[in-house]
Amino acid sequence: MIRHIVFFTAKTEDNLDAICDGLNLLGTIPHSTHFEVTRNTKVDQISNEVDVVVYAEFADEAALAAYKAHPTYDEATRRVRPLREIRLSADVIAK
Template identity: 65%
Template sequence: MIRHIVFFTAKDPAERDTIVEALAHLGEIPHSLAFEVVANAKLDPMGNEIDIVVYGEFADETALAAYKSHPVYDETTQRVRPMRELRHSADFRSTVG
């Protein structure tokens, strides 16, 4: 299983909910086994710069590639890009569960 995690910061904190709502449309893409978009609870005492987390699970690299090539992915990216400051992504093969 591939776990796909993306961290975002909002240029304007007032747009955080708008970004979450826009990114939630990625859940309409049928290739993930699990998918969620949440606002960071900011509970870590070491750093809370991240505003939004996107988390997805995919059967394999092919499913992740299909997700990223879906038209909803491109539309969502185009909509969110002007509102976000940074984006960090990590993809890894999970050995859990």
């Protein structure tokens, strides 16, 4: 299993709803076994820069690749990219 985790910061707080809406499009792509978009609760004492988190699980690398190749992925990127400042991504293989 691969855990796909992506962190976003918004250019402005006013963009948060639109960012979440755009990212939720990704949940309609059929290749993940679990998918969620959440706002960061910002309760960490050291760092609270992240505004939105995408967490998804995929059976294998082929499923993750198919997810990223899906046309809806491009549409979500087109909607969210102008609204976000930073995007950090990690793909972790679960044992």
